[in-house]
Amino acid sequence: MSISLAKAIKLQNDKTWALDYKATPAANLLAVASTDRKIKILNIQPQGTRLSDVLDSTVHHKAVRSVAWRPNTDVNTATLAAGSFDSTVSIWTKELGMEEEEEEDNSEMDLLAIIEGHENEVKCVAWSNDGMLLATCSRDKSVWIWETDEMGEEYECVSVLQEHSQDVKHVVWHPSQPLLASASYDDTIRVWREYDDDWECAAVLTGHEGTVWASDFETPAEQGADTTDIRLCSASDDKTVRVWKYVEDDDENDGQQVWVCQTVLPQVHSRQVYSVAWSRDSGMIASTGSDGTLAVYRESERGSGDWSVVARHELCHGVYEINMVKWINVGGREMLATGGDDGSVNLWNIDL
Amino acid sequence: MSEYLNENPDVLEVDQLPSRKEDEQEQLFESFGSQEALRRKKLLMKIDNSPSSQVIRNVELLDKLLLLNNVPDLTSDESSLQSEGEYSSEDGDEAAGHSSMSEYDAEPADPVDVQEIYDLTAHICDPEHPLTLGQLSIVNLPDIEVHDDGNPAHLAEVVIRITPTITHCSLATLIGLGIRVRLERSLPPRFRITILLKKGTHNSEAQVNKQLNDKERVAAACENEQLLGVVSKMLQTCK
Numbered sequence: 001m002s003i004s005l006a007k008a009i010k011l012q013n014d015k016t017w018a019l020d021y022k023a024t025p026a027a028n029l030l031a032v033a034s035t036d037r038k039i040k041i042l043n044i045q046p047q048g049t050r051l052s053d054v055l056d057s058t059v060h061h062k063a064v065r066s067v068a069w070r071p072n073t074d075v076n077t078a079t080l081a082a083g084s085f086d087s088t089v090s091i092w093t094k095e096l097g098m099e100e101e102e103e104e105d106n107s108e109m110d111l112l113a114i115i116e117g118h119e120n121e122v123k124c125v126a127w128s129n130d131g132m133l134l135a136t137c138s139r140d141k142s143v144w145i146w147e148t149d150e151m152g153e154e155y156e157c158v159s160v161l162q163e164h165s166q167d168v169k170h171v172v173w174h175p176s177q178p179l180l181a182s183a184s185y186d187d188t189i190r191v192w193r194e195y196d197d198d199w200e201c202a203a204v205l206t207g208h209e210g211t212v213w214a215s216d217f218e219t220p221a222e223q224g225a226d227t228t229d230i231r232l233c234s235a236s237d238d239k240t241v242r243v244w245k246y247v248e249d250d251d252e253n254d255g256q257q258v259w260v261c262q263t264v265l266p267q268v269h270s271r272q273v274y275s276v277a278w279s280r281d282s283g284m285i286a287s288t289g290s291d292g293t294l295a296v297y298r299e300s301e302r303g304s305g306d307w308s309v310v311a312r313h314e315l316c317h318g319v320y321e322i323n324m325v326k327w328i329n330v331g332g333r334e335m336l337a338t339g340g341d342d343g344s345v346n347l348w349n350i351d352l
Numbered sequence: 353m354s355e356y357l358n359e360n361p362d363v364l365e366v367d368q369l370p371s372r373k374e375d376e377q378e379q380l381f382e383s384f385g386s387q388e389a390l391r392r393k394k395l396l397m398k399i400d401n402s403p404s405s406q407v408i409r410n411v412e413l414l415d416k417l418l419l420l421n422n423v424p425d426l427t428s429d430e431s432s433l434q435s436e437g438e439y440s441s442e443d444g445d446e447a448a449g450h451s452s453m454s455e456y457d458a459e460p461a462d463p464v465d466v467q468e469i470y471d472l473t474a475h476i477c478d479p480e481h482p483l484t485l486g487q488l489s490i491v492n493l494p495d496i497e498v499h500d501d502g503n504p505a506h507l508a509e510v511v512i513r514i515t516p517t518i519t520h521c522s523l524a525t526l527i528g529l530g531i532r533v534r535l536e537r538s539l540p541p542r543f544r545i546t547i548l549l550k551k552g553t554h555n556s557e558a559q560v561n562k563q564l565n566d567k568e569r570v571a572a573a574c575e576n577e578q579l580l581g582v583v584s585k586m587l588q589t590c591k
Contacts, residue, residue, distance in 0.1 A: 015571070035571065062575045065568075085572050121572045139572070169568070185566070211566065237566075271544060272567075290544060290567075291507065319507055319542035321567070341541070 003294055003313040006335060007049055007347040012036045015063075016339035021328040022069035022078060026096040027052065028330055030337060031080050032345055033064040039082055039092075041109065042345070046331040049347070053108055055082075055092060062086040066124045070131045070152060079152045080109065081134055083122035089115040089136050091152055115155050117144055124170045128178070133158075135180055137168035143182050143192070145199055159199040161192060170214045174230065175280070181232055183212035189234055189244070191257060203257040205244050210237030213273065213289075219280040221302065229303070231262065233285050235276035241265040241287045241297070243305065262305045268295040268312055279327040281334050284310070288322040288338060296336075296350065311350065317342045362489065369474060369486045370493045372467050461502030464539065469496050469510055472538050473531050477586045479523050490514050490527060495550060500543070508542045510535065513550040524554055528564040529573060530586040 014035035021044075022029045029052070030042040037060050041053040062085035070079040080092045091113040119140035126135045134146040134155065143161040148154060166185035173180050180192040180199070189205040189212050215234040220226075230246040245262040249255050271290035278285050285297045285307070294316045300306040316322055317340030324339045328347075336348040470493050474486025485491040491514060500508035512531060516524040528547045535545050547564045549557045563569055573579050 063571065085575055121568075123568065139569075167569070185562070211562070315505070315507075319505065319540075321544075 001296070001298075001310045002351045003296065003311045003336070004349045004351055005316075005346060006349045009042065009049060009345045009347075010343060011040055011051075011345060012038065012343040014343055015341045016323065016343055016345060017063065018066045018324050019326055019337055019339045019345060020067045020069050020080075021326055021337065022071075023329055024075060024078065024096055026076075027078075028328075029069065029078055030328070030345070031067040031069060031082075032339060033067045033082060034343065035063040037062065037064060037084075039064055039067060039080070041080075044328070044330055044347070046333070053094075055109055056111065059090050059111055059114070060084040060086050060088065062121075065122060068125045068127050070127045071129060072131045073150075073152070078109070079112070079131075081125045081127065083125040083136055085121040087116070087118045087120050087122060087138070089118075089122055089125055089134075091115070091155075093152065112151075112153055113155060115146065117157060118142070123168060126171045126173055126180075128173045128180075129175055133173075135171040135173065135182075137171045137182055139167040141166060141168060141184075143168055143171055143180070145180070158197075161190075161199060161201070163190060163201050164188070169211060172215055172217060174217045175219045177227060177230070179217075179230070181215045181217065183215045183234060185211045187212060187236075189215055189232070191232075191259070193257075203246075203259045205232075205234070205259050205261070207242065207261045208234065208236040208238050208240070210272075212236045214275050216276055216278040216285075218278050218283070232259075233265075233276050233278050235273035235287055235289065237272045239269045239271065239273060240267065241269075241273055241276055241285065243285075243307070245305075263307055265297050265307050266309050268309055269293060274322065275324045277325050277327050277336075279334065281327070281329060286325045286327065286336055288316070288325040290321045292316055292318070292320060292322055292340070294322070294325060294336065294338060294348065313348070316340070316346060316348075317344055363483060364487045364489065366484075366487065370467070370470060372471075463500040463502035464498055464508070464510075464543075465500075466493060466496040466498050469498055469512065469535070472534055473512065475589070476527075476530050476534055477588065478517075479526050479530075479582060479586055485514075485527065485531075488517055490516060491531070504540060504542055506542060507544060508540075509544050509546070510539070511546045511548065513548050515550045515553050519553065519555050524549060524560050525563055526579075526582065526586075528560065529570065529579070530583050532564065532570060533574065533583050534587055 011032055012034050016032055016034050018033040020031050028044045030044050032040045038057040039055040043050045043052040064082050064084050066083040068081045076096050078094055078096055082090045092109040093112045094107050094109040118138040121139045122136055124137050135143060137143045141164050144157055145159040146155040147158045164184040164186050168182050168184050170183040178194045181189055183189050187208050190201050191203040192199050193202040213235050215232050218231040232244045234242050242261050243263045244259050247258040247260055250258050269289050269291050273287050273289040276287045283302060288294045292315045294313045295309055296311040297307045298310045316338055320340045320342040322338050322340045326337045328335050328337050338346045473491045474484060476485045478485060478488055495513040497511040532547055548561050
């Protein structure tokens with residue numbers, strides 16, 4: 001297996017902090033967040049990539065650190081959340097063309113809402129799978145959970161989780177269950193679950209020996225699969241990528257969830273690992289970070305915990321650091337997208 | 353408190369700071385631009401033993417012109433065409449990362465050394481005193497490590513261990529940030545910079561180290577006008 005560059009897209013002269021991808025019948029949208037305060041939207045098609053929109057750069061007055069497309073809403077609407085170092089979160093929306101072969105999709109995204117609440121830099125935003133909850137986290141050590149309406153116009157804070165002792169770097173929802181994972185500068189990951197109209201910490205995953213920069217849940221094999229089969233992968237300053245596995249609820253300890261570190265993936269990175277992504281389609285894990293290397297890992301058999309590195313590619317953004325990796329599916333083909341300090345988004349083919 | 357190394361720092365005079373030995377050859381290079389030009393001139397002198405020779409004057413003029421403009425890269429047209437062809441025009445910048453390999457093969461590698469890092473950081477002004485980090489021995493030549501092969505397409509690393517003047521110095525973080533900003537602005541992007549407090553010099557070593565090497569925190573700090581103002585002052589010449 002090998003990784004080869006499909007397309008390099010230079011978007012700005014500042015750091016590309018984050019990207020998120022949403023495939024719809026009308027367009028495959030890749031949102032890109034940058035230090036230059038501009039959010040750019042690309043339309044990625046097998047036959048070519050086009051810059052479809054640049055959002056109003058006066059909305060945020062500091063770097064945009066995170067972007068997330070709202071899932072499972074009306075197929076004709078695309079809604080995006082963006083978190084910024086200016087401590088606010090912005091919500092954007094646009095109608096997508098009804099017909100697939102529309103001549104030129106020129107509609108721009110409109111600002112729908114600004115969410116305030118965090119004391120300082122917002123580091124990450126994430127939508128729950130049903131699109132009704134938005135989680136945000138910040139250097140102020142808190143995770144906020146916001147409930148919204150169908151339109152995504154109103155946001156009510158339903159919970160403020162303040163148990164991390166340091167910056168919260170990243171939040172991610174489980175793809176089908178009401179579970180949220182938050183990764184922190186305090187070297188831990190916390191798993192949160194809904195409890196009595198509020199959210200509570202269900203587990204603290206300790207083991208990383210440095211900031212945990214990101215985590216991602218495994219997508220269950222099929223709908224209605226065993227709901228206790230839950231795994232999470234994580235990326236850290238300690239140069240490792242780990243896979244964690246839920247074991248059971250400990251009835252003697254207030255029903256706290258018991259998690260174990262199932263595997264430390266074979267070491268690839270020589271510096272901080274900033275991003276990790278668990279593929280919904282193939283079940284493979286991809287990681288990247290400060291050393292500019294992109295690595296893909298595969299498990300010998302699903303659930304076995306026996307992982308090997310099946311592909312790696314060095315200096316994926318020249319000599320620059322890479323901040324984010326994401327699996328994307330373009331016309332049925334699984335690819336990787338990366339964003340780096342060189343201000344580029346690169347698309348990668350995974351050749352079997 | 354005597355367990356700390358740096359309780360009463362001696363202040364060094366500017367001319368006591370370590371500097372590169374004056375190198376006669378190097379001065380020659382400066383006036384000629386490069387070793388290549390020097391060699392060429394020597395060769396011409398042998399052939400036509402008169403400094404006023406038209407050929408030598410023409411070559412000197414050419415060298416001066418080349419110094420004014422960036423020296424073109426010594427790649428064949430063929431290879432640069434090839435690298436352009438691989439990517440569409442909008443991808444040009446990315447292609448640079450790849451083509452630079454061949455571009456620089458032709459040039460002698462010019463690695464950054466510890467003295468260069470020292471010179472970049474030792475003249476930063478202390479946020480409290482009208483003295484430089486070098487004079488206060490906060491930055492010391494033996495506490496700088498550089499791993500660089502000079503190839504712009506390879507990663508390189510700088511590790512600096514700093515010695516704050518007071519053990520509980522809350523300004524240690526600020527000094528570290530100043531050093532990081534100076535190095536990030538001056539060094540090519542291939543460098544990964546690690547700034548650490550020297551072991552046993554500070555009572556919250558781990559905390560400060562973590563903060564100074566967290567790229568997200570550093571990036572956010574660099575968008576903080578007030579903080580950036582203080583850092584900019586440090587980076588100006590000490591008075």
